Amino acid sequence: MTTDLSPSPAGPQADKLDRGVLVVAGVVVLGAIMSILDITVVSVALKTFQAEFDATSAEVAWTMTGYTLALASVIPLTGWAADRFGTKRLYLLAVLLFAAGSALCAAASSLEVLVAFRVLQGIGGGMLMPLGMTILTRAAGPERVGRVMAVLGIPMLLGPIFGPILGGALIDSASWHWIFLINVPIGALAITYAALVLPADHVEPSETFDWLGMVLLSPGLAAFLYGVSSIPSAGTVRDAQVLVPAIIGALLIGAFVPWALHRRNIHPLVDLRLFQNPRMTVAVIAMSLFAIAFFGASLLFPLYFQTVRGEDALGAGLLLAPQGIGAMLTMPVAGVLADRIGPGKIVMAGIVVITVGMGMFTQLTETTSYTFLLSALFVMGLGMGGTMMPIMSAALQTLQDHTIARGSTLMNIVQQVAASIGTAVFSVLLTNGILDHVDPTDPRSVPADLAGVYAGVFVVATFMVAAVLVPAWFLPRSRPVRAVDPAVLAGH
Template sequence: MSTVSTPAAVADESDRLDPALRRLIAVLIIGAMAPLLDTTIVNVALNTIVHDLHTTVSAVQWVSTSYLLAMGMSIPLAGWAVARFGGRQTWMMSLVLFLVGSALAGVAWNIGSLIAFRVVQGTASGMVLPVLQTLLLQAAGGRRTGRLMSAVSMPAVIAPILGPVLGGLIVGNTTWRWIFLINIPVCLVGMLLAWRGLEPTSARPGDPLDAVGLALLSPGIAGILLALSQFSSRREFGLPVIIPLVLGLALLVAFVVHVLRGRVANPIIDVRLFQVRAFSAACALLFLSGLSLFGGTLLVPLFLQQARGYSALSAGLLLVAQGVGAMLARSTVGKLADRTGSRPLVLVGIVLIALPIIGFTQVGSHTQVLFMAAFLLVFGCGISTVSIAVMTSAFQGLDRAQVPHASGATRIVLQVGGSFGASIVSLILARQIATHGGGGQTGLITAFSHTFWWAAGFALIALIPAAFLPGRGHQLAPAVPKQPRGEDARH
């Protein structure tokens, strides 16, 4: 008996990722989990590290800050390294470097050595997600970008939820050193899978490193991140904030001038990508997302612990609802992004982010856990929807040679936006607590409520660049010859 394929069945079949691509996704996600978890897992152990290494709170903050700065500085290297050494080789080198940094951090003998080894970890971590995105997009040939971005976003969305829970379990049952040592077996598994599952990719040994661009861009990013970190901790706009901010911005302007002058064939990040409307709108959204996504993610655990009296582990377990929401939305959003385009999904996602944040403005001292879990579930759906749809649209209209540049640029914008969001929300919260905190638990709840209103407003501002995102269609453009630069470009 013959079977007839319906149009729906044919469409469903054409939407499926082929087995080789699914295996590649699994290999890369497993390898990325340790660096991504490490971004948030360490925060739980900072208080323990202060006592064990006989240091101060101000010094131990550099355990996180040094990691953040090193990550930001290494992101621009990812695109060049993939072109110079090949994707598989760059991926393996990143995991090896992260493993070495983790092992050294696990045996650190004082706060200085721990900070230094965190720099090694951060350098490797900054390479991971850009390389992951590049390998997936190039392997897929521009097909089903939405599904691919749902895979890319999964560890980035889930890691901040699982990190504090895992960190609390480790610190509560072992020594803080296992926060780092646990990365060793994870990295070894990731390296083994990559060695067996990744195909060697072509390299271009003749491509020189844009050393001038790197010397301008990486310190520029680090300066801005340092200024935002200082602003978040000091909660005032003084010289420790102004000096690195001005220097960072000056270096970034110099980098843009350096690239636009066209004297280098392969810039570390090609700023001409921002001429593509979809890419520019996506980057604007990624930056603004830091105010709501990272701000909301920062506010909720602080609210649960400070205003509601939850333990770190209890707050982490409640945040699992956010991870569940992200997982529920992930597969559906990936399919829809390929069929309907990014714009409607981002608009819906922004609403899904704003509504639960507004819901938290109404949470009091006796609000049931079930309601807060429901808010977090919807918030997770919104985060997943916006993240996948925005990252999908960022690559529309680009040719394959531009993917490494676009991957690095989007990670930089997201990194700076997240730091900016965390700093701004921390400042608003501190001022609200200073105003209302004297009223005990009621005052703290009021302070958090006002801050949640700010976070909701930041989320709604993102509706403006969302209107400039593309509609349907997310294929990478066919490869095109490189445009002439320098003198040739003028003839």
């Protein structure tokens, strides 16, 4: 059985997701669930890894860092590989690598081996999301991309919320091995499903692979993100552990830019010429600001529940559930509206709602009622459901078919880098806020008003989220029209 991925013609049927698109969406969501859940599921196992492998917190953190660096490094290769080998073949390979890496992680006998297999997982996981966006966008066409992005957004939003819940439950009821073993049957199902549903690839001769671009960009991204992710542990941006890799990474990325812009017969790992499309440029700016503000601030919610209110990891995860519920309610509606009236109005409304919810957290105290906190999270979820995926939709709606893979690659890199920067920024803000309020005679003491420190950081987060309104104002506010490839016009 295969599914026709050609977009439906414009008209009444274009407003509906037909069975073929929904079947393809099921394949993509299954892969996304594996990749995204795995990031957050592992986060609750770090203390267990410390005890299991007799390691320090800095050492076990590499189980997270190694995965993230591998994920970021492989994303640039995905657009070229999709054009060269076909999305179906590459998607099957990505799921296979992820599932195999998961099985090997469960069998790891030392921390070093576990980190190595997490890197293998990250290589597979890094390809799943940009590939999924490419497959779905091609299947639905630009007139329905808002709805399919809403479908893909479900695991992206719910993974960080329900991952800690699942991880805590598996570790408490079984063992840490099961946070990896659970991916094996899901991976087998995803491979079977994709092999049956996705159509055979029809690959045309590809442009020459950009070897120099790979040498510059993939290591550059890895080094830059390693430096940025080292900021919380170093405690300052000026530490050599932060500056050396970050500067080397920035120089490599900077060298990639002129190379990518001036090579015409080589397939660039990231097609920077896409920025000639003003809608893509605005969407990239909006996504960057949003990911820094929202994903960075998201670090604070579970920390507040654990450090101020005394909740354990599982309890903190459960308390975040209203955010996911709110997103689930608005995301399908936002997808439909983004297709009908353009994503601009939807994104602006979503940002306003998130700003209100984030602003509620600026009033935190040690005794703030849970009703107030859960209501604020629910409000933020409502806004989240109408923000991130419509921004993605705005970026991909106007792309021609052969540039969709490159556009999804670019947006995934932007989201990954911005989220890492946001996490580092808010970690430093929180750490410095705590240090400013501790008793100078006892540096290890806890500030008397720890909740007030969190409230102060949420003030910064509120203004940063509100700043997304500026680029959101320039997002398209009309029904998308399929872009026509100039080569097709020239042939008629």
